[in-house]
Amino acid sequence: MATRHERAGLSREKVLDAALELVDQVGVDGLSMRKLGAALGVEAMTLYHYVPNKDALLSGLVERTATRAFTVDAAAGWQAMLRGFAAGFRRELLAHPGVVPLVATRPVTTPSALRELETAVAILRAAGFGTREAFHVVNTVATFTTGHCLAEVDPPGAAPPALAGPDPAALPHLAEAVRDGLGTPADHEARFAFALDALIDGFARVLARRSPDEGGRASTPSAQGDHQGGPASA
Template sequence: MPPKRTRAGRAGLSREQVLDAALTLADRDGVAALSMRKLGAELGVEAMTLYHYLPNKDALLDGLVERVLSDAAAFDTGDGPWTIALRDYARLLRAALLRHPGVLPLIATRPAVTPQTLRTAERGLEILCAAGFPVGSALSALNALTLFVIAHATAEVDIAPVNAAEAPGSADYIAELDPEQFPLLVRAAHTAEGTDDGARFDFAIEALITGYAATL
């Protein structure tokens, strides 16, 4: 194990590096297992050193939300239609969440409060308001889209403990149903139609955005 650096010897360590290490720990062990002591050990420093970069545990958790959501901040904000920007945002956010499943419970319950995450929200509102949405409707649209993406990603990674128990696959169960009573369900089970996560996600995003457009 490398020797721990003192507070005076923290040169080369940045807030971003601290958050990246915290993200690695959270993905590996879960957010509940994350502590300043464990994070310090991961980085080879005393836990007290970390308070130079993040003043408390809440700041660390807010930083984790920021770090994951920052991957979705690169959505298109050029001269293209607002619909393209929303699609980009949704797809980038889903990809970021699926890369960091250990942080999903935190993302689902903790509001985005750091300046960087709020700037991402502000950019989304600017795009929607420029397209003609009132600010209240723009905020509702952005929030609804974000919550859908989080919920869909959560279902995809199957983080609920109750789902960890061994059980027959739902597709297998449905395929064995009486085809006279449930002809469409049985057909879908045998053809695997409607079971692709990516296709289902894209379909729902298109439906949401089309619905938003209809309100203008």
């Protein structure tokens, strides 16, 4: 005989997808097992068959988002790979703004995300980065993308803040920037692309400064002990 869960047509994936939609509508603070159960047409207690508590539900939302967001093109060169990864990650996060704060504060350790990370590191290693450097590169791009999305999204139901036109006499540069679309979606897109280009250009310079006998470490001032604080720690 079919169980009540089976009759309801539920699965863990369906529960998480419904929770993701609910968070997009009411935010993380508005998410509850009761509301989620109502959205799925079941009693709240039914959901505990799939997630033991709300904390596990929130971690599941990060897992579900990461599974769809973390994609790496194994055939791409390292720069194209990083650009594609950042663009896809940002696109998925902006599609579900309510979950962005969760992704920013909870570790992403799903098997699929770790496999994508391994692929990204392999591409960077083949390009000449050391293993630790490769992890630093991916983490830097992921952290930058998450932080940028945090700055882009508004709380569910909130109206985007309007930046009043500043006094051109007192703040001429800010006034010009506002006239040119500062804070608009197009501005966010341009700002993201600009900063990502700067990051990747910086990573490329790390490779360009590398000497052949360094065995996977960059010839940066800190690596050579020229930084005021002394040699970089291993």
